[in-house]
Amino acid sequence: MRSVPIFRAALAIAVVVGVAALLSALLALTDWIFRVLDHLHSVSPWLALLYAVVLLALVGGGAWIVWRVLVPKKAATSTPQPPPTQEEVERRIAHGEELGVDLSVVRQELAELKNRRATGEVHIALFGEISTGKSSLVRALLPQAEVDVSVRGGTTRDVIRHVWLSTAHDRLILTDMPGLNEASGELDTMAREEAMRSHVVVYVCDGDLTRDQYRELQALIALNKPMVLVLNKMDQYTSEELQLVRGRLLERVEGSARIDVVAITAGGTQEILRVFPDGREERVIRELSPQVAPLADALQRCIDSDLSTLEQLRDSTVFVLAARKLDEALTAHRRTKADELVGQYARKAVVGAIAAVAPGTDLLIQGYLGISLLKEMCALYEVPARQMDLQRLLEQSGRHVAKTLPIMLAVAGNGFKAFPGLGTLAGGMLHAVAYGLIFDSLGKAVSQTLETRGELQPAPAVLLFEEKLGEDLESRARKFARMALTRQVSHRDEP
Ligand SMILES: Nc1nc2c(ncn2[C@@H]2O[C@H](COP(=O)(O)OP(=O)(O)OP(=O)(O)O)[C@@H](O)[C@H]2O)c(=O)[nH]1
Numbered sequence: 153m154r155s156v157p158i159f160r161a162a163l164a165i166a167v168v169v170g171v172a173a174l175l176s177a178l179l180a181l182t183d184w185i186f187r188v189l190d191h192l193h194s195v196s197p198w199l200a201l202l203y204a205v206v207l208l209a210l211v212g213g214g215a216w217i218v219w220r221v222l223v224p225k226k227a228a229t230s231t232p233q234p235p236p237t238q239e240e241v242e243r244r245i246a247h248g249e250e251l252g253v254d255l256s257v258v259r260q261e262l263a264e265l266k267n268r269r270a271t272g273e274v275h276i277a278l279f280g281e282i283s284t285g286k287s288s289l290v291r292a293l294l295p296q297a298e299v300d301v302s303v304r305g306g307t308t309r310d311v312i313r314h315v316w317l318s319t320a321h322d323r324l325i326l327t328d329m330p331g332l333n334e335a336s337g338e339l340d341t342m343a344r345e346e347a348m349r350s351h352v353v354v355y356v357c358d359g360d361l362t363r364d365q366y367r368e369l370q371a372l373i374a375l376n377k378p379m380v381l382v383l384n385k386m387d388q389y390t391s392e393e394l395q396l397v398r399g400r401l402l403e404r405v406e407g408s409a410r411i412d413v414v415a416i417t418a419g420g421t422q423e424i425l426r427v428f429p430d431g432r433e434e435r436v437i438r439e440l441s442p443q444v445a446p447l448a449d450a451l452q453r454c455i456d457s458d459l460s461t462l463e464q465l466r467d468s469t470v471f472v473l474a475a476r477k478l479d480e481a482l483t484a485h486r487r488t489k490a491d492e493l494v495g496q497y498a499r500k501a502v503v504g505a506i507a508a509v510a511p512g513t514d515l516l517i518q519g520y521l522g523i524s525l526l527k528e529m530c531a532l533y534e535v536p537a538r539q540m541d542l543q544r545l546l547e548q549s550g551r552h553v554a555k556t557l558p559i560m561l562a563v564a565g566n567g568f569k570a571f572p573g574l575g576t577l578a579g580g581m582l583h584a585v586a587y588g589l590i591f592d593s594l595g596k597a598v599s600q601t602l603e604t605r606g607e608l609q610p611a612p613a614v615l616l617f618e619e620k621l622g623e624d625l626e627s628r629a630r631k632f633a634r635m636a637l638t639r640q641v642s643h644r645d646e647p
């Protein structure tokens with residue numbers, strides 16, 4: 153007989169022991185249940201019922217806890233925010249202006265909308281990368297219009313409006329725009345904003361979309377307004393190629409409502425070879441005759457659809473744009489104010505440390521100055537300043553300061569080296585620079601946390617504080633050393 157490997161033998165024994173243990177546990181449990189049931193027969197029915205209820209609650213509660221532990225929580229899905237209403241935007245403008253924010257650009261946006269509503273004209277924005285033929289398209293639709301067309305990319309530098317009478321003689325405003333991906337991002341922004349102010353967007357391309365173009369198209373589709381995707385320069389394709397590119401473009405917009413895809417020739421030139429009867433050959437450049445009827449028809453279809461829906465869709469995107477500009481203005485305002493606050497508190501910290509007889513490591517940071525810096529920052533960002541969070545943030549920052557103070561003092565000492573001939577410095581001066589650095593870093597960390605997270609979260613704020621403390625140490629130390637010296641001189645000169 154072959155010998156059984158020791159591992160297999162051990163496994164077999166373990167299985168036998170395991171099964172025996174399970175059997176005996178089962179028997180013991182059954183025995184225990186029967187005994188409990190026997191006892192229950194002898195007690196009053198109410199007590200038995202109470203016992204059953206407690207037992208069920210225990211089993212149910214345990215099962216629920218196990219379920220919560222084992223089944224992962226569904227990730228919170230972010231539902232798209234509905235566009236703001238005019239009232240919301242106006243309410244926010246009033247609030248922002250009360251805070252002293254300059255919101256003239258947002259007011260201008262609403263005023264422009266009011267003007268456009270009053271004229272009742274339908275605006276069509278020509279959008280697309282540089283040199284795809286947007287201006288040529290305007291020229292094809294409006295041969296008398298003065299339009300710059302050039303082989304050089306980036307010809308159109310501004311938003312230029314033209315009045316166009318559609319196929320059914322509706323008066324429309326055709327807006328020629330700078331091409332996207334022009335060197336300066338400013339023109340891109342200008343074009344994107346104008347697309348948001350229009351009723352209809354015409355996206356012009358001259359081939360299958362690149363990744364960037366596709367991304368841009370998706371952003372426009374998200375505006376949810378009628379669009380025409382135009383494949384221009386169709387003269388450059390054979391009919392098979394044209395079918396293929398058109399097919400690709402149709403795939404790109406599949407599933408998106410309100411989008412038409414058309415192919416056109418807006419203009420351009422063609423080189424042809426002329427052969428004379430004597431055999432001479434000559435290359436001639438010929439202007440191509442535009443074929444833009446499919447686009448004109450598609451635009452007519454857009455405006456023939458429900459005009460009040462077009463107005464509503466345009467209005468909502470203008471409110472989105474206005475709210476975005478409002479957020480930007482508010483952020484810029486808060487940044488400026490936060491910088492001022494940081495400057496003020498760093499100065500107070502410097503002065504406080506010079507005045508202190510024996511500066512303690514946490515006196516300033518965890519004391520009145522630290523708390524009021526955080527409270528003022530929270531007030532600026534209009535977030536609640538929970539005492540618990542402030543305390544935690546200052547304690548943790550204070551612990552870090554205690555650890556790094558010797559280094560900060562050494563850095564402070566170096567800061568004074570920029571001012572030779574000072575002789576021996578009092579300890580207070582070194583602490584003054586160190587505290588300037590600490591408050592400067594703390595203020596910056598807190599304002600950044602409030603800006604990016606919309607609330608004061610102590611943990612990320614402390615991490616940022618530690619990071620900021622090490623940033624650009626030398627020049628900041630020099631700045632606070634100069635501040636401390638000026639302060640000391642003026643202090644000494646005081647009568
Ligand atoms: N072959 C051909 N060339 C065209 C067509 N449409 C425009 N072009 C040429 O494409 C080049 C760019 O045309 P523009 O109309 O200036 O293009 P654009 O999109 O306005 O350009 P930017 O203003 O720079 O963004 C010019 O050389 C036009 O002649 C077309 O249908 N076929």
Ligand SMILES: [Mg+2]
Pocket residue numbers: 286287288300301307308328329331
């Ligand atoms: Mg142009």
